[in-house]
Amino acid sequence: MSAKARISYKKQMIVILLLFIVPFLACLLSYNLYTANTVVNANIIQENKSKIGVFSNSFERSIANITTFMTTTVANDTNFRVLGYQSGKLNAYLSAYEILNKCKDILSMDESITGLFLFSTANELYWNAFQNRSGTENRSGLSEQLRTIVSRQDYTSAEWFVRELNGQPYLIRVLSYNRAYFIGIIDLNKAVRSLNADSSANANPLLFATDRMELLTMNRELDQAHYTFQHNQNGEPVYLKSGKTRYRIIESDFGVKGIKMIYLVAHRRIWHDMNGQQFSLFFASIVCLLLVPLCYFLLKRSFFTPLNSFVGTMNSIKEGHLDVRMSNRSPILEFEQMSSTFNEMLHEIKSLKIVAYEHQLDAQRATMQFLRIQIRPHFYLNCLNNLYALAQNGEYKKIQEMILVLSKYLRDMFRQSPYLVPLSAEVHNIETYVKLQTMTQSTPIYFSVDMDEGLRSFPIPPITILTFVENAIKFGIYRDKPLIVNVKARYLQDGDSDCVNITIVDNGKGFSEDELKALNAPHTEENTTHVGIGNVKRRFFFQYQGEAVLFFSNSNGACIEIFIPLSTAGAEPHPESNEELV
Known part of the structure; x- marks a missing residue:
């Protein structure tokens, strides 16, 4: 469209408003006389x-x-x-x-x-x-x-x-x-x-x-x-x-x-027979009504259609479609300039969003890795303390056995993905861990697994179940009573809500009422007693964006139930999550 065919929106608006306002004012004058009644x-x-x-x-x-x-x-x-x-x-x-x-x-x-x-x-x-x-x-x-x-x-x-x-x-x-x-x-x-x-x-x-x-x-x-x-x-x-x-x-x-x-x-x-004043009002109203379609046509062509196009483009951007562009065809000069500027801005936003996406993904991966590493330090220190105690007692054969088991455990841990591992690999790590603990504990520890065969390759965040088993061994042993820990994994089918249920139970002392209240809270606060469990909850929040559920209770000991929807299983941390974890 040539520059001569375009006019300023101010001039266009003035022409349209004058065409409508002049007869409207005459109609309004008559209308005010009538509405007094x-x-x-x-x-x-x-x-x-x-x-x-x-x-x-x-x-x-x-x-x-x-x-x-x-x-x-x-x-x-x-x-x-x-x-x-x-x-x-x-x-x-x-x-x-x-x-x-x-x-x-x-x-x-x-x-x-x-x-x-x-x-x-x-x-x-x-x-x-x-x-x-x-x-x-x-x-x-x-x-x-x-x-x-x-x-x-x-x-x-x-x-x-x-x-x-x-x-x-x-x-x-x-x-x-x-x-x-x-x-x-x-x-x-x-x-x-x-x-x-x-x-x-x-x-x-x-x-x-x-x-x-x-x-x-x-x-x-x-x-x-x-x-x-x-x-x-x-x-x-x-x-x-x-x-x-x-x-x-x-x-x-x-x-x-x-x-x-x-x-x-x-x-x-309050009504009387129609007089001359009311007849004038009726005639003025007819004139205004006849002018409304004309005014609407002019406003639609000059303003409504470009604005609707602008709103439609904004809605498409809101839904994530950054490839849309506004049309430059408009009889209004300012609309054409706005379209060009907006299209250039969209190109810049798309480029900046890609960069921000990559940075946020890197930051969240680093957070996940930190939470995973934070769970382990006290376990390694305990192993070193146990080795030192065995060396003081001259039990060199047990030291050799413990070092072999520990090296196998560390090799498996270093080989794992920082995000997800098969359920069978997690269970294998638990068995190695229990074997390590059995070598240093005077109280017998019995560990059993009841898992659907089809769930062996089901992906979960590493060190998840292991953290709860470690917590059972640390807090569940008392009165020289053998500790029994059982892990059960089942597939729960419920239409669109299919999920995997993992249950960890032991016959220990269980959780106190205050601990259950804190652990079942929507957000996990910093806790010096259960650092590992708090980190597991944070990692689950990052991994599954709040869709997975962890529920803590007592059943002749501690009982932890994990529900992971299949719709979120295997998903990496969502890069656009910016919720603050408490």
């Missing part, structure tokens, strides 16, 4: 939007408070966990008593909550707590219906839901642990009366409804037998007509899925 309704609607916002926020806070109280009780209160199992009538009674005392406190602080129920099917215990202001005639019926819902599992535990109890709509939340159930209920009719303090005859109805606009509560101002909805062009209900009154519907969500709060504002008609 409807400003009253607009102000009323805006005022009531603020009011229903206050109502919904207040109700949402109440629901959030009771939800927090219920989830905290189920998750953290040991009394509730006692109720989940058969613990005896007295223990169950005392635990339920403690929980219900807390329930009474929360009920006294928030009047919108109707009641809280505590069911322990394991101990056949059924308690409830109601608001003091609530009637007592329907309490037994409510309890019975809630017990039926729980027994039939007729609820969704992940959220609040609406159910009719004793002929009234209630908002219900059920949380459970094993065979204990914690239920909160809110009477929607009472909630409406509590929220809408203005209960005068002229008050606007405040109601609850479903997302499909099915009314859950009613109001004495409405004709309950005859009411209809009026919808807009999108099929959304805008007005409710009851008898001779027409209400504008104002909606507000309060954090419960499938349910909304609606406020009905009586609509005031």
Whole structure:
């Protein structure tokens, strides 16, 4: 395109805006005269939007408070966990008593909550707590219906839901642990009366409804037998007509899925026969509407199409396609210059990213190698100390045997890849290591392997299983009891989640509760007792990008379970990971 055919975007914008703004201003003048008649309704609607916002926020806070109280009780209160199992009538009674005392406190602080129920099917215990202001005639019926819902599992535990109890709509939340159930209920009719303090005859109805606009509560101002909805062009209900009154519907969500709060504002008609002023407004509107397609065409050709091309190119770059380029064809001079500059910048970014990728890969490989080397020093020092002790005792034959086994062990270690080794090679190194330890330990050590034959060549980071076996020998021997260490490797098939499970168990002392809490934490902190295990967790994070799982527990001794997804097996450290390990 020649330079004469291109104009500045400023001139292009001015031409387009003038073509649109001049008739728009004339239309706006007429429109302002007309809207003066409807400003009253607009102000009323805006005022009531603020009011229903206050109502919904207040109700949402109440629901959030009771939800927090219920989830905290189920998750953290040991009394509730006692109720989940058969613990005896007295223990169950005392635990339920403690929980219900807390329930009474929360009920006294928030009047919108109707009641809280505590069911322990394991101990056949059924308690409830109601608001003091609530009637007592329907309490037994409510309890019975809630017990039926729980027994039939007729609820969704992940959220609040609406159910009719004793002929009234209630908002219900059920949380459970094993065979204990914690239920909160809110009477929607009472909630409406509590929220809408203005209960005068002229008050606007405040109601609850479903997302499909099915009314859950009613109001004495409405004709309950005859009411209809009026919808807009999108099929959304805008007005409710009851008898001779027409209400504008104002909606507000309060954090419960499938349910909304609606406020009905009586609509005031301020309308007259069309006069000359309104006819002028209609004609001006038609002119503006006819000019809109022309303005849109000009804006699309000059601005929208180049900008869409620019956004499309940026999205392609975001997905990793650095070979895309922006088109230079545009009637706007500045867009053409921007395209050329952007294409040159993309070329530079691609070159710099390759260099940065290589540097980051080198740095992460060095980190992996350092973590691997850091595990071993105390083992080599122990071997040297053992050799020194044997030399002092004059046991030269044992020294010779130990040196031969140690040299074979070191030869295998130096020959291994710094990233991944076959599972069979790791097991072979463990057997050599156990043999070394047997030569210096007075307590017998028995090591066994149960491995699927197809997993012998499965790749894992080196010194992984060996670290846990070494930890078992170091901390598991006590009371002159023979130490038994078993490694089991299995292939777990679960559709797209296929993985390999490696389990290391021993019959030693196991882990303390504090150690289990620290080892099962998402990030491993520096620990002078289990340096090797911490380094293994860091190496697994680098190697598998958080997809592999290590779980520590006790089972007549220490038990370590490793789960490695097949989708990540054999992958080298990801060069673009920049998460900081704690």
